[in-house]
Amino acid sequence: GxxxxxxxxxxxxxxxxxxxxxxxxxxIYLDEAYEHRRAEGRLAGPADVAGHVQIARLAGGVxxxxxxxxxxxxxxxxxxxx
Numbered sequence: 411g412x413x414x415x416x417x418x419x420x421x422x423x424x425x426x427x428x429x430x431x432x433x434x435x436x437x438i439y440l441d442e443a444y445e446h447r448r449a450e451g452r453l454a455g456p457a458d459v460a461g462h463v464q465i466a467r468l469a470g471g472v473x474x475x476x477x478x479x480x481x482x483x484x485x486x487x488x489x490x491x492x
Contacts, residue, residue: 444459
């Protein structure tokens with residue numbers, strides 16, 4: 411096994427909190443986007459909902475890449491492969 415210190419456990423708890431917060435933000439965004447598009451009559455069926463979910467997933471990835479100061483704009487870090 412690995413030696414895990416208190417600092418490692420604090421990091422795991424913090425990481426779990428960030429992951430949960432990101433998930434909640436994404437769910438709130440999807441709910442609001444769905445209600446907005448439904449009110450405008452722009453949702454014709456399940457395919458439209460699936461399309462918007464894929465766009466939201468892409469937007470999350472773009473925001474994550476853009477917020478990384480090491481990112482060079484192509485989604486790579488320091489010019490590497492990923």
